[in-house]
Structure formats: structure tokens, C-alpha cells
Amino acid sequence: MKPVSIIGIGKTAFGAFTGQSILDLALEASRKCLKNGNVQASRVEAFYLGNFAGPAFVGQNHVAPYVASALGLGNVPATRFEAACASSGSAFFHAWGAVAGGLYDLALVTGVEKMTSQPTARVTDILASAGEVDGEVRAGATFPALFAMIARRHMHQFGTRRDHLAAVAVKNHGNGAKNPDAHMRKVITAEQALAGRMIADPLTVYDCSLVSDGAASALLCPAERAGEFASQPIRVLGVAQASDYLALADKEDITTFPAVRRAGEKAYQAAGVGPEQIDFAELHDCFTIAEIIAMEDLGFVPRGEGGPAVASGFSALNGPKPINTSGGLKAKGHPVGATGVGQICDLALQMRCQAGERQIPRANVGLAQNLGGSGATCVVTILGR
Amino acid sequence: MKPVSIIGIGKTAFGAFTGQSILDLALEASRKCLKNGNVQASRVEAFYLGNFAGPAFVGQNHVAPYVASALGLGNVPATRFEAACASSGSAFFHAWGAVAGGLYDLALVTGVEKMTSQPTARVTDILASAGEVDGEVRAGATFPALFAMIARRHMHQFGTRRDHLAAVAVKNHGNGAKNPDAHMRKVITAEQALAGRMIADPLTVYDCSLVSDGAASALLCPAERAGEFASQPIRVLGVAQASDYLALADKEDITTFPAVRRAGEKAYQAAGVGPEQIDFAELHDCFTIAEIIAMEDLGFVPRGEGGPAVASGFSALNGPKPINTSGGLKAKGHPVGATGVGQICDLALQMRCQAGERQIPRANVGLAQNLGGSGATCVVTILGR
Numbered sequence: 001m002k003p004v005s006i007i008g009i010g011k012t013a014f015g016a017f018t019g020q021s022i023l024d025l026a027l028e029a030s031r032k033c034l035k036n037g038n039v040q041a042s043r044v045e046a047f048y049l050g051n052f053a054g055p056a057f058v059g060q061n062h063v064a065p066y067v068a069s070a071l072g073l074g075n076v077p078a079t080r081f082e083a084a085c086a087s088s089g090s091a092f093f094h095a096w097g098a099v100a101g102g103l104y105d106l107a108l109v110t111g112v113e114k115m116t117s118q119p120t121a122r123v124t125d126i127l128a129s130a131g132e133v134d135g136e137v138r139a140g141a142t143f144p145a146l147f148a149m150i151a152r153r154h155m156h157q158f159g160t161r162r163d164h165l166a167a168v169a170v171k172n173h174g175n176g177a178k179n180p181d182a183h184m185r186k187v188i189t190a191e192q193a194l195a196g197r198m199i200a201d202p203l204t205v206y207d208c209s210l211v212s213d214g215a216a217s218a219l220l221c222p223a224e225r226a227g228e229f230a231s232q233p234i235r236v237l238g239v240a241q242a243s244d245y246l247a248l249a250d251k252e253d254i255t256t257f258p259a260v261r262r263a264g265e266k267a268y269q270a271a272g273v274g275p276e277q278i279d280f281a282e283l284h285d286c287f288t289i290a291e292i293i294a295m296e297d298l299g300f301v302p303r304g305e306g307g308p309a310v311a312s313g314f315s316a317l318n319g320p321k322p323i324n325t326s327g328g329l330k331a332k333g334h335p336v337g338a339t340g341v342g343q344i345c346d347l348a349l350q351m352r353c354q355a356g357e358r359q360i361p362r363a364n365v366g367l368a369q370n371l372g373g374s375g376a377t378c379v380v381t382i383l384g385r
Numbered sequence: 386m387k388p389v390s391i392i393g394i395g396k397t398a399f400g401a402f403t404g405q406s407i408l409d410l411a412l413e414a415s416r417k418c419l420k421n422g423n424v425q426a427s428r429v430e431a432f433y434l435g436n437f438a439g440p441a442f443v444g445q446n447h448v449a450p451y452v453a454s455a456l457g458l459g460n461v462p463a464t465r466f467e468a469a470c471a472s473s474g475s476a477f478f479h480a481w482g483a484v485a486g487g488l489y490d491l492a493l494v495t496g497v498e499k500m501t502s503q504p505t506a507r508v509t510d511i512l513a514s515a516g517e518v519d520g521e522v523r524a525g526a527t528f529p530a531l532f533a534m535i536a537r538r539h540m541h542q543f544g545t546r547r548d549h550l551a552a553v554a555v556k557n558h559g560n561g562a563k564n565p566d567a568h569m570r571k572v573i574t575a576e577q578a579l580a581g582r583m584i585a586d587p588l589t590v591y592d593c594s595l596v597s598d599g600a601a602s603a604l605l606c607p608a609e610r611a612g613e614f615a616s617q618p619i620r621v622l623g624v625a626q627a628s629d630y631l632a633l634a635d636k637e638d639i640t641t642f643p644a645v646r647r648a649g650e651k652a653y654q655a656a657g658v659g660p661e662q663i664d665f666a667e668l669h670d671c672f673t674i675a676e677i678i679a680m681e682d683l684g685f686v687p688r689g690e691g692g693p694a695v696a697s698g699f700s701a702l703n704g705p706k707p708i709n710t711s712g713g714l715k716a717k718g719h720p721v722g723a724t725g726v727g728q729i730c731d732l733a734l735q736m737r738c739q740a741g742e743r744q745i746p747r748a749n750v751g752l753a754q755n756l757g758g759s760g761a762t763c764v765v766t767i768l769g770r
Contacts, residue, residue: 001487021519047628055441061514062469065628065644065761069635075647077626078762079475082465084447090464094479101486102386129446134406241462243432243450250454259450262460376450377463 001100005226005233006383008037008219009345013181014212014333022051022058022114025215026067029338030110033217037229041071044219045104047078048095050088050111051337054080056126058114067110084130085286086241087111089340089370089379092218093241099220111342112215113335123211127336130373132247144208144287146248146374148200151289154255155202157304160292162202164307166193168288169206169330171316176327178317178358183212183333207288212333216342232352232385237365238270239381246376257375260297264369267380271365275299278382279362280321280350282343284371285328294369295323298380317358325350325358340370344381351385386485390611390618391768393422393604394730398566399597399718407436407443407499410600411452414723415495418602422614426456429604430489432463433480435473435496436722439465441511443499452495469515470671471626472496474725474755474764477603478626484605496727497600498720508596512721515758517632529593529672531633531759533585536674539640540587542689545677547587549692551578553673554591554715556701561712563702563743568597568718592673597718601727617737617770622750623655624766631761642760645682649754652765653684656750660684663767664747665706665735667728669756670713679754680708683765702743710735710743725755729766736770 010032012025020028026049034041049064060066068078083090088111095107115123124142131137131146154160170190176182188206196204219229226233242262248254268274275298283298285291292306300321301309309315315323326332326346329339347366349355355363368381395417397410405413411434419426434449445451453463468475473496480492500508509527516522516531539545555575561567573591581589604614611618627647633639653659660683668683670676677691685706686694694700700708711717711731714724732751734740740748753766 023519053440053446055438055511055514056446058518059514060518061438061441061467062516062631062758062761064468065757066517066631068628069630069761073628075627075629075643077475077478078628079479079626080467082446082467083449090462093462094464094483097486097488098479098482101482101488103482103486126440129440129444131447132451133443133445134408241464242460243453243458243463244460245454246447246451258460372450373447376447376454 002102003223004096004099004220004236005223006218006348007221007226007230007233008033008039009348010036011181011216011342011345012214014183014214014335016116017213022054022060022112023067023070025114025213026110026112027070029215029217030071030108033219037219039106039219039229041073044073044076044106044108046076046098046107047073048091048107048109049080050091050340051080052082052084052087052113053126057118083377084372085336086340086370086372086377086379087337090241092341092344093239093379095220096236096239099222105221105225107220108217109341110215110217111338111340113337114213115211115335116213136247144200144203147287147289148203149248150254151202154289157255160307162194163190164311165207165288166190167311168285168291169193172285172324172328172330175317175325175358176331179327179332182327182331183210184331203287209286209329209334212335214333214335214338216338216345218341218344234348234351235384237382237384238267240266241379244376246373248374257297259375259378260294263378263380264298267382271382273365277365278367279365280325280360281323281367282326282346283323283369285324285330286334290371298369317360322360325360340379343368343370347383387487388608389481389484389605389621390608391603391621391733392606392611392615392618393418393424394733395421396566396601396727396730397599399568399599399720401501402598407439407445407497408452408455410499410598411495411497412455414600414602415456415493418604422604424491424604424614426458429458429461429491429493431461431483431492432458433476433492433494434465435476435725436465437467437469437472437498438511442503468762469757470721471725471755471757471762471764472722475626477726477729478624478764480605481621481624484607490606490610492605493602494726495600495602496723496725498722499598500596500720501598521632529585529588532672532674533588534633535639536587539674542640545692547579548575549696550592550673551575552696553670553676554578557670557709557713557715560702560710560743561716564712564717567712567716568595569716588672594671594714594719597720599718599720599723601723601730603726603729619733619736620769622767622769623652625651626764629761631758633759642682644760644763645679648763648765649683652767656767658750662750663752664750665710665745666708666752667711667731668708668754670709670715671719675756683754702745707745710745725764728753728755732768736768
């Protein structure tokens, strides 16, 4: 397998954009990315599109050739990857594999979701289709409900408290306030987070990520050719995808996700680093409890110690291992299909020292963790400069 | 790139199966395939699922880990590929790339669709979401309407007649009647086809493929290891995917599909053969006119001569180049996401001399062409024994 580099990144802002269609968003991110990599559309050899639910949100299926043809990519292979909230992480993983395996020298990956045109109740239903529809979802579970059960069990088993969850929200809101592309730029206090409107006990509105529109892109080539295109290429040190049961009821223990552990192990192994070598990370905080569990499953802290670690400042912008410097899904926003590649763009911005007000001093090795559903898909990507 | 072989195939029958869920269908085909390849589920390294519209047809998104976990694949990467009616052709193409590139030694590809639980009008709407929703579909075009325009133009430009279209239907119904796994086993006459109920002029009900449930699977490994698993491995000589505009209005000429031509050229080049070396083919006859155009775009006959060629017996079961010996989408059935891998299984059956009553004498090199939408995706696969 050839080493692979990221030679271009591009993102839309994340937010609620009434005037922009799914096509507009995907084209904006893709074009910014091609420009960033100084590559003409006609040179791209394959297009990988992460999109969770274009058909349900905006009625459009078959989205990959729709975007590719409008972008002027010619007749290249253009494919949509769907893996719930890990759709574009999965698209990135497959694009990496194709470049690493020698199939292409230039692959464009874009993630996109247009969610805000649907009313909230419908959004909740569409998101729930990533769970076990014939079982848990039919019984009434929404994703906030599923993660509320996970949080409750984590509290019971490890003593995690609501103020630990709130600490995740406060941190990520603080970081998001420094990110001009974030959906919600609003600093909050722990008191506000704790007093938030209850969504699914113990999760308040501040424990839940945002419903957003947005797109993000990355351009991949073999590392040996990266010098031809980009002045600041980023190395893909390791990337792995793993899967697990959709239903919580099928899992042995709902306070840990086997797919996250497996993807993490394989990505660490490929990168030749361990959790201690990771300088910073973008973790999939669809709910605050998910960030805490990801810290544990990826070995940043021992099991059960995620909550206290966040509260102690371990993962703060100026802490020893900054997490979600972008604001995370919580404040940057969570346009589902765009989130995985969005995380990768945010790692790259830090590694290129282009993260502005939220820039951290040490960003040599970064990790992105993109989760699908209640842990049924996970993609972990480790980047180095 | 390593040469790749198919070491197992498995299919459900295609039809309307009230009692079987999307999971049941995918599991049946996958298990048959693993058994056919004599491979235990725990040895599979990656799962590629082609599915067009599980969310719309049965409410279930995130279908790949849903199937993979129930199948006992452990925590392997499990990904859904969506490319309209070419969804599982695309999944197969990506699985081939990963095995050829050295990522895995055992990859399982399954295509599945469960369509018949929805009323016909809703099925038509769901299928239309693979077209240009913000344009042609909003203006009222369904897929029968789009292909009716294509047929009408082909008639105008090349003199193709309704009895040429009917000849495709008669041939494929005849072949399907010999296939115990076909959805519709009913021999028809040209008179019946011509007198069929009009769906979208000039296409009658006999020019349109079926709405079906079904699943199909194939197991891939490097050719150098095929001997370990299967007594009758099939070689993947070449496979290519290509894309084009969704909207007919964006195409220069609607009587030819650039994505089919491109995918065909690349597959022929990889395989080192031309159209004249293809012994038999499964072509994507979503409508009879599509089979005629595919014959032309793949170079089996000169442009405009597809209709007369079918009428002359060129592609008959006992003709010089048998096409759709399985009955095709027309009679075997068209469970959208299963169709691409289903075609590959049908090629393999002929090449293994297991096609029963429809067995052809010469099946050394076979071609499958899987089309998505009105030509926006195409996957062409060439197999050899």
C-alpha cells in the first residue's frame, strides 16, 4: 500500500442556509478544495460522496453523479457512500484505500447534508432510520433516547455526573465561538448547560449536537506525488473503518463501542503511534456522552474516567490533549453526511497553523473519530504533518 | 493491481415475497454465497452492500452494518453503496478495487432491495428520486417517461420500430421462463407485447422491467488464492464504473450513454478483449430500449442497428451472442440494489455450466452491464473462466 497525502481541503460554513441546495453546498466545498489543492476538476480520477439521507431530506437520490457532473469531473466513477453519521468518514476511508492500492492518483472526497429544510420532528425520524428500525425504533427510541440510555448506564457504572456532560458542552461551545465557520458561536456556562431544556433525561438540549446544512471536501493523492500539488500536504498515517450491531439490545455493554475500539486499534497500528502520541483530536460528539466514551474507547483515558478528565481541563483548548477545537458537532454543527470529512478538514487547519483564534501550539499528529448511529459504524483517521 | 477471482456466488429467487424482510433477503443470498465459496463468515474481511433505497422502501438506513452484524462478520468494515439501479454493480467495483489493491483477501459483496411492500405509485416516486429531482422529475418525468423519450428519439433517428422493442421482450420472457429463480416465468408472443397496456408511449407494460424483491452476493479474493477456496473460480478480467449527467436535458444525445461507452472502453482495455470476444452478456434492460442501446454502446452492433439485430436472433439463447439468458430485468426481475451482483451471478452460472435449461454452449467470456438512472452511472464487468 502506498502512503497517501491530503493535498487540498475545502468546507462550507455549517449552519442553516435556506438559500442553498444540497448541490450548491457540495459544489462550494468541492470547488474550494480543488482550488486549495491547485488542481483542475478535469484531473480528478474518482469522486467519493458521503451523504446520509439526501433522498429523505431533499428528495434526491443518486447524488454522487449529480454533483460530479455539475462539478465538471467528466465521466469518472462517482459513488455515494452511506454509513449514517459516518458516511463521509467512510467515503474518505474508501478513497484512501483506492489511492493507497494504486487505483488512482487523484481522488476527491466530499461529504454533504442539507437537513434544515425539514421540520425538527421529521429530522428526528430520518435520523432514527440509522437505528434498528424493526426493533428499537419501532418501540419508540430516537437517537437522543438511545444516547440517554447510554449516558444513564455510564453514570451508573462509572459515577459519571451531569456536570461532566455539561463540561463537554461548555468546552465545545467555547471552541465553536472561536470558529467563524461554526453553526453556533455562543459561549455557555456550566449553569446554563445544566439548566437546559430536557430532551431525553439526562441529556438536555446542550448535550445534543445541532441540525445543520453543510459540506466538506478533501483531495487525496499518493504521498510521493504530494509535492507536485500542495505546499502543505498532510499525511494520512492510518485510517480504519469498523462495524457493529445497530441495536443497543444486541451489545454486550452499552458504555463502550466495539467498532470504535476496533477502528482505533487498526488506525493506531497502521500509523505506528498510540493514544499518547495523539496531540489533538476531533471526536464525534453527537451527544456529550459520546465524546466521553470516545476518549475512553480510543485510550486517551482509562474507562470511566472520561467525564472527570474533561472537567479537569484535559481536553481544553489549552489542555494537554485538546479535543474538538473546531467546536465539534455540538457547536460547529452536524450536517450528518459532511461531518467525517469536516473533522478531517479541521485537523488539517490546525496542522497547517490556519486555525485562527482557536489555533493550538502543538498539532503534529491529529485523530478524527466519526461515528455512525449508536456505534454501528466507526471510522478513525490519524493524520500527521 | 492483483488479478481478482470470484470464488462464491449466492442469490435469492427474485419475486414478490411478502414474508421476507430486507434483512432476510440479504442474509439468504450472503449465506448461500459463503457456503458456495466454502468460507466461514468470520474469515470475511470487508462487506460491500449495494442498496438503492432501503430507507424509502422499508424505512431502514445504515443497512450495511445491520446485515453484516446479523451475518456474523465481526467488526469488519461494512458499507452501503448507492448508485441508483447500479448500486451493487458499484459495490462490486469497489470491492474488486480493494482486493486488487491489496487491502483484503476476502471481500463479500451483496446487493439487496425489498420493493414490493410499497404500492406501485410510491415505487414509481422512489425510483424517480434517482433522476434530476429539482428539474425533470419536478416537471413530471418518471423513469418510464424518460425512457419513452429515449425510445422515441432512437426510433426517429435510426428507424427503430416498436416490433424491435417487442423482440427484446419476447426473447427475455422466453429466457426467464427457463430460469427457476425468475420473477416472471411466462413466454409471450410479439403480438402480446405489441398489444400490451401502454405505460409511456411507445413503451407498453411489456417494455418495462419488474418491481421485485431479491438479493445476490459474490465473494472475491486474489486470483492467486482462488484455488484454496473454490473448485470453479471465475476471473474478473476487467471492471469499470463511469458517470454522467442525471438529466436527459444535459446530454448531447439521448440515444447513447457516455457512461456506458466509457465504462465499456475501460473494462475492455483492462480485460484485453473487445466486443467481438464477448461470448454472452447480461445487459441492463430496465426498459427494452435500454438493452438495444447497451448493445450499441458496448460495440456489439453498430449504432442504430440494435433493434434489427435483436429481431434477427443475434442475441437469442441460440444466437451468436446470447443476451440476458437469465431473463434480464424484464423477466428475471429488477430488485434495484440486487441487480448488478445478480447479473454477475448469472454470468458465473453459465460459465460454471450450471444454468440448467437456459445453458448456452459457449460461455468463456461474459459481460455484465449495470446502469443507474437514465445513464448517470454505469458499471461494466467482464468475467472469464
